[in-house]
Amino acid sequence: GESVGLHLPTLSVQEGDNSIINCAYSNSASDYFIWYKQESGKGPQFIIDIRSNMDKRQGQRVTVLLNKTVKHLSLQIAATQPGDSAVYFCAENPRRSGNTPLVFGKGTRLSVIA
């Protein structure tokens, strides 16, 4: 079946550098995508989202890019800090409506080297 997946399972980044975490999706009907951060012992926390009618959205130190042509999603973290160390998941809403469960990618562990 269709699924959301990730290219890189682990990523090590020097403190202060930019991080890029990638995600590939295969459900062309999905129109809403979210990035989550999960720290050890905690549930996933919302970082940023994007709808399919956009190709870029910026938050505080984070940017999400969406390329619908190749079904690719990325999360960019500027000036990565030790507190950014966590597992990051992309997720998609495949049914174009609220009150539906999200489909999660495999996750990328980001390690920030001080």
Next chain:
Amino acid sequence: SAVISQKPSRDICQRGTSLTIQCQVDSQVTMMFWYRQQPGQSLTLIATANQGSEATYESGFVIDKFPISRPNLTFSTLTVSNMSPEDSSIYLCSVANTEAFFGQGTRLTVV
């Protein structure tokens, strides 16, 4: 946004026993979702819990193993029945508008 409280936060259980996990939301929601996160892996949906009807289970999950209650619009429970070490995971409840909000999870270890 929604604030979700889950308990217990962690437990160590003997095989063959059952554990009931509680999830409380600070607002009324139509649907609540239960996920399993096995060690080092992503989140897998177990079931969707609607108030007033039976939960809808995903492929690979059955009601006898994971019975769910949804007595009102702010509360749900998930029971992990007749546990084995393979059930050791983090169990998460979630509510969704478009984005999803999660509880802090219940880390279950079965010995």
